[in-house]
Amino acid sequence: MRNSPLPKKSPAQTHVHIHWILAATLLLLAAIGVFLALTEHRISSPSSLSHAAAPSAEKTDQQTGILPETTPANQPTGIPPSATGTPTLLPSTPQPTRFGVFPLTAGGPLPVPEGILHPTNIARLQINTTLISVYAGSMAQNPQAGILCVLRENLTTGQLTLQIYQSPRADGPLTILAIQQTKLKISDSKSVGYFDLATNTFQW
């Protein structure tokens, strides 16, 4: 039996066999292509945050074209990419807040351009979970119109509001004298009054 000659394949059988080999080669090459692409992508994708990260070489809109690991960009989103389903927030250092009434030289940046507000001084306080910065002064276009610009940030939701309140009097720039719970003691060139941060009203 061992020495018996093998049956000779017909040309049609040989043709079919070669087609199978070619098909397998095709699949192999495609798989190599996929493997190389994914390998290169992973090598370039550590997930750490580092100060030493090199600057991008060119401003070529580098954010385009990289597919997310979990879902294509056109898939329904809100699906967290991590296994746990929760983000790992980076640490934030505790921040001592400077509360009180400050001159311009110490109160920090202004969220209002000089074309709108001529500032006199600044107050900062917190009511419940809302951090409040108040910028007192007058309208740049009308120095007799006293105004308060109030920036509020809800520290829970992160939402900010910035509003401007004009004094009903026209006696010049406002100055903040003191913080009294939820009220600011203020003055203009002629009187002393209050601004209630709970109701956003002036009391002269």
Next chain:
Amino acid sequence: MHLKRTSSFLVVLALALSIVVGRMLLPASATRAATTNTGTAKGRLQLLPRPMHPLHSSALLQTKAWSSVPTPTSLYEATTNARTMYAQGCNAAHGAPGLLILDWGQPVYVGYGQYGTYDFGGHDDSDTAILHAVANFAQGVWYCRTRSTNIALAIGESNYYSGNALPLTAAAWYADGQQWGRMVNAVQSFVVNNHYNTVIGIYGAGDLETGWENFTLTSSLVNGYNSVSSRIYFDFGDDAPGHWTNYQVWYVAYGARDNLPIPEIYFNADATYDWQVLNLWACSHAGGPMYIRGVMATFIGNTPAQAWSAMYRATASNACTARTLPWFTFSTYIV
């Protein structure tokens, strides 16, 4: 013969298939030719992670329809708290697509060779703290993303000065700009490495106001940034007359290597008498117009629609500046 031809065809097909699949999976940046950063090229950069919906780009320019210009909210930051920042990012993900700026306030020197800002909540924030804060914002964007989330996020500080926040030397402002640029690079790397960059891209920004500090210090800040980062730097400041020359305002808004203007158009005069006049100056003295990519509105004066329309009309009023209008696509409202 037939077999040989078939096998050759299949091999070629396989190679072509592997190349196509490979290109589809590789980052686009790895296969794209480098582009230059200067002049017209930077003015026409695609800055969002994905092109805007046609309704939000060229169509609006043909129809001049304000209603199709999305207006995300920019923020005067008052804390670096992780959960607050995450919540803000989550809000942004559900908001309008486009450019938004996180303004961290005035520059300060925090000691030991480190710079940072004095934020709007009364805190000194080191650049490292801001880096973590913006990374948390980006995580909020990613985890709350929707189909339409598409954000160019610029991390901004101002050229406002008070107290002894920062030495008044060009060297100190240059070093501050450098550290800011490295921080922007690091956040962008974080975004890319975590594959958030299909929904968010990171840039630098400055509320560079002519009345706040002089050109020497402000340009040092900008030059320091550009010396270490090639991410676009948006000037969202003003062009208030009487402080700087045209060249100086142009330089920090557009002339510096990676800078693009997003001017404050709080009143119509800001568009017609300040920025358009400057842009005409650029046409005749700086080799071409500035590509004003969008405008900023705030709680007083113009609404976002009014601000955008005012700048659009002013830019369209002259042939030299009008050719930049196809790239005038951003509007943001800061609060």
